[in-house]
Amino acid sequence: MKNELLQELEARGFINQTSNIDGLNDALNSGKICAYLGSDPTADSLHVGHLVPVMMMRWLQKYGHKPIMLVGGATGRIGDPSGRDTGRPMMTDETLAKNIAGLKKSYSKFLKFGDGASDAIIVDNYDWMKNYSHLDFLAQYGTDFTVPHMLSMESVKRRLDNGMTFLEFNYMTFQAVDFLTLYKKYGCVLQLCGADQWGNAVMGIELIRKKLGKEAFVLSTSLITDSNGNKIGKSAGNAVWVNEDKVSAYDYYQYFRNTPDDLVEKFLKIFTEIPLKEIAQMSKLQGSDLNEVKKKLAFAATEIAHGRDAAVAAENAAVALFGGGGDKSTMPTTEIKMNAPMGILDFLCLAGLFESKSEARRNVEQGGIQIDGNKITDPKAMISPSDEIMVQKGKKVFLRVICK
Numbered sequence: 001m002k003n004e005l006l007q008e009l010e011a012r013g014f015i016n017q018t019s020n021i022d023g024l025n026d027a028l029n030s031g032k033i034c035a036y037l038g039s040d041p042t043a044d045s046l047h048v049g050h051l052v053p054v055m056m057m058r059w060l061q062k063y064g065h066k067p068i069m070l071v072g073g074a075t076g077r078i079g080d081p082s083g084r085d086t087g088r089p090m091m092t093d094e095t096l097a098k099n100i101a102g103l104k105k106s107y108s109k110f111l112k113f114g115d116g117a118s119d120a121i122i123v124d125n126y127d128w129m130k131n132y133s134h135l136d137f138l139a140q141y142g143t144d145f146t147v148p149h150m151l152s153m154e155s156v157k158r159r160l161d162n163g164m165t166f167l168e169f170n171y172m173t174f175q176a177v178d179f180l181t182l183y184k185k186y187g188c189v190l191q192l193c194g195a196d197q198w199g200n201a202v203m204g205i206e207l208i209r210k211k212l213g214k215e216a217f218v219l220s221t222s223l224i225t226d227s228n229g230n231k232i233g234k235s236a237g238n239a240v241w242v243n244e245d246k247v248s249a250y251d252y253y254q255y256f257r258n259t260p261d262d263l264v265e266k267f268l269k270i271f272t273e274i275p276l277k278e279i280a281q282m283s284k285l286q287g288s289d290l291n292e293v294k295k296k297l298a299f300a301a302t303e304i305a306h307g308r309d310a311a312v313a314a315e316n317a318a319v320a321l322f323g324g325g326g327d328k329s330t331m332p333t334t335e336i337k338m339n340a341p342m343g344i345l346d347f348l349c350l351a352g353l354f355e356s357k358s359e360a361r362r363n364v365e366q367g368g369i370q371i372d373g374n375k376i377t378d379p380k381a382m383i384s385p386s387d388e389i390m391v392q393k394g395k396k397v398f399l400r401v402i403c404k
Contacts, residue, residue: 003028005063011276012269014056016195019205019218027189027217028065032117035060035190036068036182038125038175040076042091044102045243048255051110052221052270053192057120058110058304060192064118068188069107070178071100073126078171100124106242109305125178144210145173145203153199172200179204183216190217224270242305249306250332251397253314256298264293272300321398331400338403344369344381351401353393368394 001007002025009015018024027033037057039050046054057067076096091099104122107113111120132140150156150172156164179201182188193201201218208216240255241247259267265283268274274282274296282293295315303311317331336350344364345357354360361379363369369376370392371383383389389401 001025005060005065008059008063009056012059013266014052014059014221014270015219016222017198017218017220019202020215023215024190024217024219032065033190034066034068034182034186034188035192036070036123036179036188037192038070038072038075038178039103040072041096041099041103042076043241044099045241045246046103046106047239047241048271049224049239050106051242052224053194054107054110055270056192056219056221061111061118061120066118066186067111067120068182068186069111069120069122070182071103071122071124073100073124074129075125075171075174075178077126078167078174102243109242123182125174125181128181129174129177141173141177141207144207145176155196155199172203175200176203176207179216180207180211183208183212183214189215190219193218193220195220195223244306244310248332249302249310250314250317252305253298253302253311253318256301257294257318259294259297261290264290264297267301268293268297272297272304274300332398333400333402335402335404338385341382341384344371344376344383345379347383348391351391351399353391353397353399363393 001010001021005028006015006021006025035057037053039046057069061067073096076091076099107120107122112118113120113122150169151160153172155172156169159168179188179191191201191204198218198220201220205216205218208214240252242252244252256267256271265279268279268282269276282296285293295318298318299311299315302314306314320331334351336347338347338350342350345360348354348360348364348369349357354363360369364376364379364381367375367377372390373392385403387403389403391399391401393399
């Protein structure tokens with residue numbers, strides 16, 4: 001790595017693969033560049049699994065380069081087959097619009113948007129894809145993609161035996177045209193992506209080379225996995241959302257506070273901007289000292305995603321719950337109407353901890369619920385109204401319930 005930004009990214013563990021490292025070094029050393037990162041609007045928020053390339057884009061902006069954040073209003077209508085064994089469900093226009101707005105909110109937490117030279121912008125590939133008829137698209141790009149090459153892509157090969165549709169087969173051609181369009185309109189020469197997007201991304205640099213005779217680059221990141229080695233994502237059921245209307249700042253803080261010991265250094269490098277020298281010192285600590293490091297990790301990551309005030313509130317809430325002090329008002333809190341004793345299952349559902357009584361019953365019977373520090377195992381138990389009721393669900397979910 002002969003460029004300061006690339007050296008920073010490599011030292012922090014962001015870089016998984018590059019298409020042409022020498023050319024990318026030269027491009028970055030020659031001046032400021034424009035790079036893009038795309039995300040399809042399959043949900044109304046980013047989650048932690050999305051944040052590795054987003055944080056990489058944040059570092060790119062800190063070094064003076066310009067980010068383009070692409071929301072896939074067009075590709076979201078197709079469904080990306082990468083990393084999936086089944087097709088994605090089709091979404092309505094209303095759902096797409098809601099999800100795009102949510103993604104824009106998520107991006108704004110990590111990047112500065114505006115009209116400046118290094119300010120980020122948001123684009124939607126539906127704005128140019130909607131102008132193509134099927135015949136126009138085939139006439140303009142059909143000869144630029146060969147079927148054998150497309151079949152060689154890992155995202156295609158793993159789906160051939162379980163019914164990949166022609167709709168999904170077109171996905172990589174759309175993504176390639178996105179890169180070409182951004183190159184022509186903004187001079188965008190770099191695409192950032194997760195490791196599972198590599199095949200789709202390199203199709204873009206090949207298309208740019210064929211159509212324009214120009215060189216562009218791809219830089220991929222490794223995927224983040226949970227403690228069981230599973231990719232973090234909503235389809236896996238382990239997503240930790242960025243937007244506070246889906247996951248509170250406190251729960252976001254707690255996710256990083258509970259980072260497994262062997263991932264603390266990695267998460268410090270990727271999800272915070274703590275200097276590498278400080279991280280190297282922190283990584284030598286063990287035991288109770290390592291727990292203090294986890295608190296610093298949680299605070300720094302939460303401050304980036306939710307702001308300093310929210311990080312302080314989350315930290316205080318954790319102290320109130322686990323340290324015997326702190327401000328209880330900063331804890332996750334909900335208010336319910338309750339002026340008479342109520343069954344435990346109704347109470348848990350009313351408080352929003354479960355969507356159904358059957359789910360609540362199962363957790364109660366398995367010993368996963370505590371009320372004011374007392375474990376409740378009888379699904380017929382009654383809860384009396386109180387000014388404040390502390391509920392614990394499992395080991396990590398706490399809720400302060402105010403009865404009105």
